[in-house]
Amino acid sequence: MEAPTVTALQTLKALVALQEIDVRIRDLEKDRQQIPARMKEIDKLLEEKHHELSEEKNQLAEVELARRMLESDLKAEKEKIKKWEARLNEIKSNRDYQALSREIEAARKANLGIEDEILRKMQDIEDLKTSVSQKEEDLNESEKSLLEERTELKKKLDSLNADIAKEESTRAESLGQIDRRWLAQYDSIRKRRDGVAVVPVLDEHCQGCYMGIPPQQYNTVLRGEQIVTCPFCHRILYYAKSLEEMSEDKA
Ligand SMILES: [Zn+2]
Incomplete structure (x- = not known):
């Protein structure tokens, strides 16, 4: 079911949207x-x-x-x-x-x-x-x-x-827009982390557990070419600005 045309950023964007829906459903x-x-x-x-x-x-x-x-x-x-x-x-x-x-x-x-x-x-x-x-x-x-x-x-x-x-x-x-592997990861983290499985990074820190992310991994998150999880809390990380830019490109 791997869809080669789906980029990491697209998956992240879909995961963030999914999480927003899940938070609304939970509320x-x-x-x-x-x-x-x-x-x-x-x-x-x-x-x-x-x-x-x-x-x-x-x-x-x-x-x-x-x-x-x-x-x-x-x-x-x-x-x-x-x-x-x-x-x-x-x-x-x-x-x-x-x-x-x-x-x-x-x-x-x-x-x-x-x-x-x-x-x-x-x-x-x-x-x-x-x-x-x-x-x-x-x-x-x-x-x-x-x-x-x-x-x-x-x-x-x-x-x-x-x-x-x-x-x-x-x-x-x-x-349907999310690769099964990431969906499974999302679901399993969500259950363990009170509904929050996808978090942004800010100033080299994970905004889920607030631990510092090693520079190499942090750079990978910023580039948005592949999906990275926090080495401490295992939440899926994204760089908010690249998702915003992506939405602007679309518009
Ligand atoms: Zn973390």
Whole structure:
């Protein structure tokens, strides 16, 4: 697959372009990576808020039921006392009269306790109703903004997916211009060197590891007749000016 017409400079230029595409893809992927986590977080937050609200509504219903039961107990107890009071008038024996009077007194006292309990329940109902309506209001508000955010995230995700697909197709096209040997070298260095496999030289130094390059190798890089790798970090080296001149020649 060696293409003899491809010069070292052309290969370097294609490698630099490929690296630019790869850096863009990496950045896009980094942006994309954060989106599903936030979407999940939003879903969880909304679910929690709905759950909290429904828990409190259940609690309110329970307290309301308890209050109704207490009220019906109270009503039954009051009717019982009324019957006992009617019976009092028919009792002849003083002892029986005293006994029933004491029963009535005890029942009245118990009813006071039930009434207190009903008042406490009414206060609880009041408090729960306030809290439920606050939670409903809060949910309405936050749900609106969270759903908006979620819609935005979905849009962003779609657009990132489209951008990445576009970059990947450009990448696939650009691969054809690069000799396989250098492509393999590029890929292997890129993996080891955090995505940067092709670097410029400046003042006799590699701009990847900043080590000085021996003069003979440095001159070879400047001439651009063959591809040189850094003896220290093994990145592919290029001389920026010769690539620029090459672009100008083309233009
Ligand atoms: Zn280096």
